[in-house]
């Protein structure tokens with residue numbers, strides 16, 4: 684089975700958990716896009732939901748699929764968020780932000796009673812950190828912020844690579860108008876301690892460590908979808 688088919692299977696499994704009346708957080712990325720398409724098909728069959736998209740990209744797709752949308756201002760408490768991940772460890776801690784949407788994704792997941800992660804099995808790891816950790820920072824004071832982040836990673840001698848727009852000389856800019864530093868850590872033995880140290884750095888808006896947010900993951904492998912709780 685191709686990875687895209689696995690992502691679709693995981694997404695379809697999550698759509699089966701959606702019931703009429705739910706207020707949904709709608710994730711970002713290629714796996715989440717399968718969810719949006721499958722949800723759109725159910726909405727056209729009569730399923731009544733309302734969703735908060737986690738990125739402008741997801742908003743555009745959800746609108747095209749005819750999914751009614753709202754905001755966290757109008758609807759501050761959600762029932763369920765379904766989103767992809769870049770890495771999932773056995774405790775359901777995640778690295779997210781490969782698509783640069785982790786700030787809105789984390790706000791939306793935290794506003795939800797439950798978060799379900801959807802992924803293909805290549806995302807499952809024993810220890811987080813092989814995937815570069817995205818750290819969203821304000822453009823003001825970038826040099827100083829990088830030095831401060833470098834101190835958090837003192838023994839590794841790195842401060843994160845400024846993410847660039849595909850093939851361009853300009854930095855990638857998030858939906859919130861921020862930059863992203865991708866930190867190639869290799870392994871994150873204590874995600875909780877790293878998360879606390881990063882949020883303490885002035886200029887850091889959010890990082891891609893999602894700890895204690897996901898309740899369940901639907902992971903699709905060559906033999907089908909399995910559930911992690």
Ligand code: 5RP
Nearest residue numbers: 712713714767780781782784
């Ligand atoms: C975007 C994300 C995505 O959920 C993550 O990058 C996974 O993406 P994909 O489903 O395309 O592999 O965190 O910020």
